[in-house]
Amino acid sequence: MTACAAPSDAMPAPSANELAEAERQGDATPQAAPQPKPAAEPVAAPSFTYDGELTQGGWIKGEVPEGTVTASLDGVALEIADDGSFLGAFDRDSGDTALLVAQLEDGRSHEERLVIAPRAWKIEHVNVARGTGRSSEAWWKKREPEWLAIKAARAKETNATGWRQDFIWPVKGRISGRFGSQRIYRGEPGSYHSGLDIAPGAGTPFVAPADGVVVLAATGFSLEGNLLIIDHGGGLNSAFLHAQSLNVKEGDAVTQGQMIGRVGSTGRSTGPHLHWGIKWNDARLDPLLFLPDAQ
Numbered sequence: 001m002t003a004c005a006a007p008s009d010a011m012p013a014p015s016a017n018e019l020a021e022a023e024r025q026g027d028a029t030p031q032a033a034p035q036p037k038p039a040a041e042p043v044a045a046p047s048f049t050y051d052g053e054l055t056q057g058g059w060i061k062g063e064v065p066e067g068t069v070t071a072s073l074d075g076v077a078l079e080i081a082d083d084g085s086f087l088g089a090f091d092r093d094s095g096d097t098a099l100l101v102a103q104l105e106d107g108r109s110h111e112e113r114l115v116i117a118p119r120a121w122k123i124e125h126v127n128v129a130r131g132t133g134r135s136s137e138a139w140w141k142k143r144e145p146e147w148l149a150i151k152a153a154r155a156k157e158t159n160a161t162g163w164r165q166d167f168i169w170p171v172k173g174r175i176s177g178r179f180g181s182q183r184i185y186r187g188e189p190g191s192y193h194s195g196l197d198i199a200p201g202a203g204t205p206f207v208a209p210a211d212g213v214v215v216l217a218a219t220g221f222s223l224e225g226n227l228l229i230i231d232h233g234g235g236l237n238s239a240f241l242h243a244q245s246l247n248v249k250e251g252d253a254v255t256q257g258q259m260i261g262r263v264g265s266t267g268r269s270t271g272p273h274l275h276w277g278i279k280w281n282d283a284r285l286d287p288l289l290f291l292p293d294a295q
């Protein structure tokens with residue numbers, strides 16, 4: 001058995017003489033008779049090209065098919081750059097497939113189903129009741145405006161193009177908490193850890209992992225403490241929590257590697273560390289999947 005069988009309905013390939021004849025005639029010479037299209041080379045269906053981390057909390061970058069007007073990933077609209085590039089991503093709790101859809105200018109649509117690898121999240125069962133301290137009316141009175149400010153910041157559209165870059169570590173240090181880990185309190189799941197914790201020591205400067213625009217620079221938030229949110233464009237943004245101090249303000253454009261603050265322990269934090277969360281639209285992502293392996 002051959003390793004790669006040619007399609008049995010293929011037209012015979014043109015002979016060398018026929019090809020040579022066609023070349024001599026050149027493009028300007030009208031053909032006497034229409035040439036049948038060889039069946040072995042059908043007009044390729046337009047398709048997405050992409051590469052990335054096809055797993056829960058991961059992402060893809062690629063290009064939409066030629067002639068795409070709009071495109072979506074599991075129903076979420078993709079922002080398509082002028083050159084056809086796009087970013088898409090998969091929530092921590094993404095199902096095992098995701099659907100890429102392109103609407104083409106000729107009225108057709110094109111679909112591709114992606115297979116999303118599951119992750120083995122660190123789940124810890126603890127024999128204590130889940131805390132309820134955050135649900136009191138007094139707490140929510142302080143919390144609500146903070147929550148609204150974060151929501152509004154994340155909805156801001158900027159023209160940042162950092163989503164195209166390979167991210168760098170905002171700071172190097174011990175990993176003190178991983179994205180996605182979760183505690184189960186006497187059978188009741190707590191919310192999972194929404195970011196990556198890096199603990200290099202209080203006062204250590206941290207930098208922008210990619211280009212972006214500061215959409216929130218807040219101080220004294222109940223949970224986040226001093227909080228920076230940077231929009232990287234393409235629906236992608238980074239949040240940095242518990243900072244000792246912030247070096248940038250809302251509206252500032254930042255470039256990859258630029259110092260943006262110092263690591264601290266403000267807000268609800270048990271020790272100095274940088275909590276870095278990444279979102280693409282509503283999907284929460286694993287920062288480690290954006291980084292080179294080595295610190």
Ligand SMILES: [Zn+2]
Pocket residue numbers: 177193194195196197274275276
């Ligand atoms: Zn954290």
